[in-house]
Amino acid sequence: MKVAVIGCGQIASAHLGELALVKEAEVVAVCDIVPILADDLAERFSVPHWYTDYGEMLDKAKPDVVHITVPPTLQKRIALEVIRKGCSVYIEKPFCLDLKETLEVIEAAKAGNVLACAGFFQMYDSAPLQFMRYREEGRLGDVVHVESYYGNDMGGSFAKAFLQNTDHWIHRLPGKLFQNVISHALAQAAPFFRSPLDKVTCLSIDRSGNGVLEDELRIMILSGDVTGYITFSSSVKPVVQFARIYGTKSIVELDLGNHIFSFSDDTKLPGPLARIRNALVKGKQMTKAGFGNSRGFITGKDRFFTGMGGLFSALYKAVRNGDAEPPIPYNSVLVTAEILDHISDHCASKVTGERE
Amino acid sequence: MKVLVTGARGFLGSELVRQLSLLGNMDINALVREGSDTSGIAGLERVTLIKGDLMQPDTIPKALDGVEVVYHLAAAGSGSHTDLILNTVVGTDNLLKHIQGSSVKRVVLVSSFSVYGLKDVSPGAVVDEDTPVENNLYLRDSYTVSKIRQERISISRCAEMQVQLVIVRPGKIYGPATNPIPPQLGLGIPGVCFLYVGGRSLIPFTHVSNCAEAILLAGIAGGIEGEIFNIVDDLLISQKKFLKMFESEMGRIPRRVWIPLPLFKIMGRVFELAHRITKGNVPPVITRYRIDNMYKYVHYDNSHAKVKLNWSPRVPMESGVQEMIRYYKESVGK
Numbered sequence: 001m002k003v004a005v006i007g008c009g010q011i012a013s014a015h016l017g018e019l020a021l022v023k024e025a026e027v028v029a030v031c032d033i034v035p036i037l038a039d040d041l042a043e044r045f046s047v048p049h050w051y052t053d054y055g056e057m058l059d060k061a062k063p064d065v066v067h068i069t070v071p072p073t074l075q076k077r078i079a080l081e082v083i084r085k086g087c088s089v090y091i092e093k094p095f096c097l098d099l100k101e102t103l104e105v106i107e108a109a110k111a112g113n114v115l116a117c118a119g120f121f122q123m124y125d126s127a128p129l130q131f132m133r134y135r136e137e138g139r140l141g142d143v144v145h146v147e148s149y150y151g152n153d154m155g156g157s158f159a160k161a162f163l164q165n166t167d168h169w170i171h172r173l174p175g176k177l178f179q180n181v182i183s184h185a186l187a188q189a190a191p192f193f194r195s196p197l198d199k200v201t202c203l204s205i206d207r208s209g210n211g212v213l214e215d216e217l218r219i220m221i222l223s224g225d226v227t228g229y230i231t232f233s234s235s236v237k238p239v240v241q242f243a244r245i246y247g248t249k250s251i252v253e254l255d256l257g258n259h260i261f262s263f264s265d266d267t268k269l270p271g272p273l274a275r276i277r278n279a280l281v282k283g284k285q286m287t288k289a290g291f292g293n294s295r296g297f298i299t300g301k302d303r304f305f306t307g308m309g310g311l312f313s314a315l316y317k318a319v320r321n322g323d324a325e326p327p328i329p330y331n332s333v334l335v336t337a338e339i340l341d342h343i344s345d346h347c348a349s350k351v352t353g354e355r356e
Numbered sequence: 357m358k359v360l361v362t363g364a365r366g367f368l369g370s371e372l373v374r375q376l377s378l379l380g381n382m383d384i385n386a387l388v389r390e391g392s393d394t395s396g397i398a399g400l401e402r403v404t405l406i407k408g409d410l411m412q413p414d415t416i417p418k419a420l421d422g423v424e425v426v427y428h429l430a431a432a433g434s435g436s437h438t439d440l441i442l443n444t445v446v447g448t449d450n451l452l453k454h455i456q457g458s459s460v461k462r463v464v465l466v467s468s469f470s471v472y473g474l475k476d477v478s479p480g481a482v483v484d485e486d487t488p489v490e491n492n493l494y495l496r497d498s499y500t501v502s503k504i505r506q507e508r509i510s511i512s513r514c515a516e517m518q519v520q521l522v523i524v525r526p527g528k529i530y531g532p533a534t535n536p537i538p539p540q541l542g543l544g545i546p547g548v549c550f551l552y553v554g555g556r557s558l559i560p561f562t563h564v565s566n567c568a569e570a571i572l573l574a575g576i577a578g579g580i581e582g583e584i585f586n587i588v589d590d591l592l593i594s595q596k597k598f599l600k601m602f603e604s605e606m607g608r609i610p611r612r613v614w615i616p617l618p619l620f621k622i623m624g625r626v627f628e629l630a631h632r633i634t635k636g637n638v639p640p641v642i643t644r645y646r647i648d649n650m651y652k653y654v655h656y657d658n659s660h661a662k663v664k665l666n667w668s669p670r671v672p673m674e675s676g677v678q679e680m681i682r683y684y685k686e687s688v689g690k
Contacts, residue, residue: 010438021635036445037438040505044437044494157435164391167412300635 001025001316004063004087006054006078007070008032008041010158011092015067016045018309024316029061054078058085065090065319071169072180076101079116083108088319088326090312092119093183094340095333097174102337106330117315117326118333120187122241124310126292126302127254128188130261131245134252139265141249143192146228150185151239151257152177154208154215163212170213174344177213178204182232182343186336187328188243188254189230193223195334202346207235214350219339230339259302260289358383359575360423362410362451363430365389368466368529370396371568372427377401379572387419387430410447416454424459425575426451429466431506433499440502448506452513462520462581464574465510469527469560469586470500475648484657485525485584495645520581522574526567527560527588527656531676532683534564536602537609540650541595543642550609554617555596557653560588563676566669573665585661589669589676592656598677605681606688621647 003025005012012030019025029049032038042050051057058066058081066082067090068075076096079089083105095118096102109116122128134140153159162168162177173179199222204214215234221227241256250265262285267274296302303309314327359376363369364386376384377400384403387410388394394405408415410430420426428451432443448465455463472483473490493501507523514521528538537544540559542552562570570587574580593601603609615623624647630638661667 010436013437017636034446036449036505036509037441040441040445040501157439297637298634300633300637303635303637 002028002063005030005067008037012069031057079105088115090117099337115326118328121308121311122184125307126259127261140247145246146189147244148185148189149231152234153239154234189228190332190335193335198222200342358422359425360385361427362387365392369429373397413450426463437498440498444502445505467525468503482655523584531564536684549611552614558592563671570667588656591673
């Protein structure tokens with residue numbers, strides 16, 4: 001599979017690092033409007049060619065799949081041009097700016113008989129993969145409610161950059177900070193909803209008082225007979241990320257930061273015995289996760305971006321097989337975009353309210 | 357003469373601006389980022405503060421207006437690889453693009469000692485301006501990569517524009533207000549211990565005032581176009597001597613563990629293996645290659661700067677180090 005990357009910023013390094021471990025991938029070229037970044041990335045990962053014009057790169061390198069790792073404001077335009085050239089695309093989160101753009105890209109991919117895969121790579125981390133198998137075994141039952149929590153770290157250099165610079169591209173996103181980072185949390189909940197959603201309600205505040213961006217967000221969702229909560233916090237410590245899926249047979253918790261899958265199921269044992277049994281079952285699950293994570297660390301099978309590599313492989317397999325849908329289903333991408341639209345509307349209404 | 361100092365708010369930059377101002381015969385444009393604390397340089401004679409950022413190129417022309425010499429100090433000292441490349445290399449490229457067709461005659465680029473590749477230098481050898489620059493870029497840390505790339509782009513762009521380029525490579529800049537423990541002493545493992553590596557190697561210290569003076573001279577001395585100058589002070593002290601001076605004031609470094617250099621190299625080998633087996637889960641913080649570059653026993657030569665720049669370090673080594681440690685002790689006490 002011939003792969004090219006457009007956009008040589010920070011996340012592109014993670015892509016190249018994971019691509020080096022994906023056997024079927026051959027990275028043929030990278031591209032960035034800033035030649036120094038393209039040259040540096042190419043040299044660092046031994047990529048044979050680099051370009052500053054992606055049109056030229058597509059014509060000369062002729063990739064099968066193009067990874068688009070540019071700021072969100074440029075994603076749609078570049079994705080459409082790449083699709084027009086007959087290449088499948090992997091588009092980093094948030095995929096596009098809004099639902100309209102998302103639909104445009106998906107329709108173009110369908111019409112061009114190629115795939116447009118959203119970079120919701122956490123879906124391919126170990127805990128969500130274990131959950132998929134658990135659900136396929138019918139142990140969850142019907143989904144009643146989903147909670148997804150995203151802890152955001154405002155202490156890093158990236159946060160410093162957009163807090164100090166009000167001209168940073170983050171401020172130009174309609175959904176501001178939330179739009180850039182909440183996609184992973186939304187993607188965990190999205191498979192349980194259908195687009196269009198019945199109701200979405202948002203609530204947000206600038207809890208830290210940074211004066212530049214709101215940093216706390218709560219979302220409530222209704223889709224058919226399934227409800228959901230999304231929590232985004234920049235204040236809670238430790239910075240964690242998890243999802244809870246409430247089914248008619250059991251409750252599943254995915255600790256996404258620590259790669260732990262656990263569940264609570266029903267038992268017919270009487271109260272006191274049930275308490276003992278449930279604690280032991282939990283202990284067993286945690287012990288298993290601890291050993292699994294240790295093994296994964298030592299063998300290198302569990303890395304920070306393992307899910308990304310897994311999603312790349314799944315996408316290349318889908319492209320080879322001529323599948324109609326990418327490994328992240330289009331419904332999930334549309335649901336995520338729809339919720340992001342509500343977040344954007346919410347942010348816009350707050351700005352209008354402040355002006356008034 | 358009018359000069360521009362980029363990175364004027366930094367530890368070295370503010371000292372350079374102060375010394376340029378004291379000369380009394382120069383107008384100084386000091387480029388500082390919007391919102392940065394300029395208390396150290398604001399109000400100095402003939403200094404104009406220019407708010408700008410090399411990553412926002414539209415702010416550069418104003419800073420270059422009427423300037424003949426650019427002292428380019430702005431660079432990133434930490435951050436991700438991409439941050440370092442952007443802020444150091446792309447920032448430099450943005451600056452140099454605007455120098456084309458301007459009044460600038462000379463660029464003084466402040467680089468770093470870290471650009472040298474000491475892997476193949478024999479122990480006890482002298483490191484001078486003829487020592488080869490690292491060619492295995494990606495076996496080194498991102499800071500070194502960014503400084504080497506910054507030098508490369510400056511050399512090629514200045515040659516194209518026929519603008520004089522003088523490169524200054526300071527050793528470890530020290531002085532009051534810096535963390536007194538240099539990385540050349542050892543490796544701190546947060547929450548675990550401080551590994552004091554070896555003890556015999558010389559630390560390539562240069563006091564901030566001495567270094568700033570050398571840089572100042574590199575902007576005005578004649579007949580040095582295209583030259584490179586290593587800046588280290590005289591009578592460099594060993595790791596062992598520094599440790600003794602530090603601990604006599606501050607007490608023993610908490611959880612300090614001494615590790616001989618050969619043993620540390622074995623540890624480096626183990627880390628390299630672990631990095632490979634775990635597919636990067638163990639970060640490559642200790643490798644034999646980096647150990648050689650950081651802790652090898654070599655001598656440092658500053659005679660080129662002394663002869664060509666007519667420079668000599670005014671702040672003596674031992675009193676400068678004592679001053680730094682006492683300053684640190686007082687600030688910790690506060």
